[in-house]
Amino acid sequence: MLFRKTLAWCVHGYTALGLLAAAGMAVLIVYGGDRNFRAAFALMLIATAIDASDGWLARRVQVKELTPSFDGRRLDDLIDFQTYTSLPLLLIWRSNMLPEDWSWLLLVPLLASAYGFSQAEAKTADNFFLGFPSYWNVVAFYLYYLQPVAWISLLIILSLAALTFVPLKYLYPSQKGPYALLTNVLGIAWAILVVVILLYRPVEVRTLVLLSLFYPIYYLIVSWMVSLRTR
Numbered sequence: 245m246l247f248r249k250t251l252a253w254c255v256h257g258y259t260a261l262g263l264l265a266a267a268g269m270a271v272l273i274v275y276g277g278d279r280n281f282r283a284a285f286a287l288m289l290i291a292t293a294i295d296a297s298d299g300w301l302a303r304r305v306q307v308k309e310l311t312p313s314f315d316g317r318r319l320d321d322l323i324d325f326q327t328y329t330s331l332p333l334l335l336i337w338r339s340n341m342l343p344e345d346w347s348w349l350l351l352v353p354l355l356a357s358a359y360g361f362s363q364a365e366a367k368t369a370d371n372f373f374l375g376f377p378s379y380w381n382v383v384a385f386y387l388y389y390l391q392p393v394a395w396i397s398l399l400i401i402l403s404l405a406a407l408t409f410v411p412l413k414y415l416y417p418s419q420k421g422p423y424a425l426l427t428n429v430l431g432i433a434w435a436i437l438v439v440v441i442l443l444y445r446p447v448e449v450r451t452l453v454l455l456s457l458f459y460p461i462y463y464l465i466v467s468w469m470v471s472l473r474t475r
Contacts, residue, residue: 252310259298259316262323265291269331273338281339281388282442284331288381289438291327295320296418321361324378329357332384336401341387343394349402353380356405371421372470373414376407382460385438389446389453412471415463423466434459 265287272284298320302308307316333350336342342349357378360366368374383404387397417427437456441449 248305249310252305252307255298255301255305255307256311256314256316256319258294258301259319259323262291262294262298262320262327265294266323266326266331269327270334273331273335276338278445281335282445284335285381285385285388286439286442288327288332288385289435289442291323292381293435295324295327299418325357325361327381328378329354329361329380332380335384336387339388341391341394341397346394346398349398353401353405353408356408360408367416368413371416371419371424372467373416374411375409375414376404376412377414377416378408386453386457386460389441390450391446412468413474414467415470422470427463427466430459430462 269284269287269291272280272287298316302316333354337347337350357380360375360378363374365374366377383400387400392400415421415423415427417424417431434456437452441452441456446453
């Protein structure tokens with residue numbers, strides 16, 4: 245019993261590694277510069293990998309039964325809001341992707357994400373996210389590497405923020421939902437491609453970045469198709 249309980253706390257410790265990644269991101273973003281921004285994106289990818297795997301570990305170890313006084317889901321949400329929302333939006337601001345006069349509009353996705361995280365049905369019973377699932381780390385990555393004109397960047401940001409309030413279903417790759425296997429296989433291929441991209445400056449890998457868009461496009465199209473089908 246002691247061994248299983250220790251193992252359960254180790255899983256919570258594994259989840260908490262995302263918080264250490266968040267601290268590293270904050271420092272790198274504050275210092276600024278291309279090398280630091282790329283390192284911050286690398287930490288976002290690591291945090292995403294932890295988030296994608298800690299739930300599976302928690303279920304296997306049965307942490308709810310072994311550590312009933314500690315809510316790992318709360319810890320997970322606390323970390324996710326930083327690594328998926330507040331820090332990616334801070335990077336968008338710090339890297340001057342938007343004109344200074346427009347920077348205050350980054351509060352829109354920040355508040356929209358807070359609303360999304362706080363919804364009782366943010367994750368549906370049939371293993372989907374409801375509303376745009378605050379993938380602002382992915383948004384920041386593509387805006388940074390592709391550098392579209394400012395008004396297009398703003399349109400993308402505000403449109404995705406608005407989709408937080410639209411009750412469409414989005415794939416939840418780490419759960420056993422529809423297309424989970426395909427989504428995870430494509431997600432791993434995408435993550436490997438992103439690792440390669442992060443080794444280079446944006447001007448050097450534009451073609452690879454455009455190629456990597458296959459996964460976000462697949463994710464959105466399939467999610468919307470599932471939503472329309474269930475309706």
